[in-house]
Amino acid sequence: MKRKAFLFMMVMMTSAGMAVAADATGLWNQHCASCHGKDGTGNTTMGKKNGVKDYTDAKVQAAFSDGEAAKAIKEGVKENGKDKMKPFGEKLSDADIKALVAYIRSFKK
Numbered sequence: 001m002k003r004k005a006f007l008f009m010m011v012m013m014t015s016a017g018m019a020v021a022a023d024a025t026g027l028w029n030q031h032c033a034s035c036h037g038k039d040g041t042g043n044t045t046m047g048k049k050n051g052v053k054d055y056t057d058a059k060v061q062a063a064f065s066d067g068e069a070a071k072a073i074k075e076g077v078k079e080n081g082k083d084k085m086k087p088f089g090e091k092l093s094d095a096d097i098k099a100l101v102a103y104i105r106s107f108k109k
């Protein structure tokens with residue numbers, strides 16, 4: 001039991017360390033693409049289930065400011081008290097979040 005907990009901690013620490021060093025593409029593919037898709041369209045099983053929007057659509061992009069996007073990444077997105085997107089504030093630094101917002105903007109066609 002103790003050994004498992006130790007291993008779990010090591011994995012958590014390693015992945016946290018990697019997140020700090022990774023670029024926006026790496027962060028996106030690691031944390032976000034499972035729902036939002038590598039290409040930002042949200043055309044994934046998880047994305048469809050959760051109603052993720054298509055971030056290549058200029059109208060969708062115009063619906064949120066950079067500040068709102070950063071807040072959503074930090075604090076998560078809730079609907080009816082349930083997490084639709086969990087908060088990433090503890091996993092990602094402010095610099096990571098800023099890089100991800102810029103990355104999301106780059107999906108716009």
Ligand code: HEC
Nearest residue numbers: 031032035050051052053064068069072073077084085100
């Ligand atoms: C479990 C699935 C899931 C994961 C993982 C996920 N999201 Fe989301 N995200 C959602 C859903 C659902 C919404 C709400 C619908 C929408 O706006 O597309 C959302 C909304 C957003 C929004 C829009 C907020 C707004 O104000 O309209 C941004 C920006 C965003 N996510 C960025 C990210 C980033 C960056 C990551 C990775 C760090 C991420 N998401 C990971 C499901 C997810």
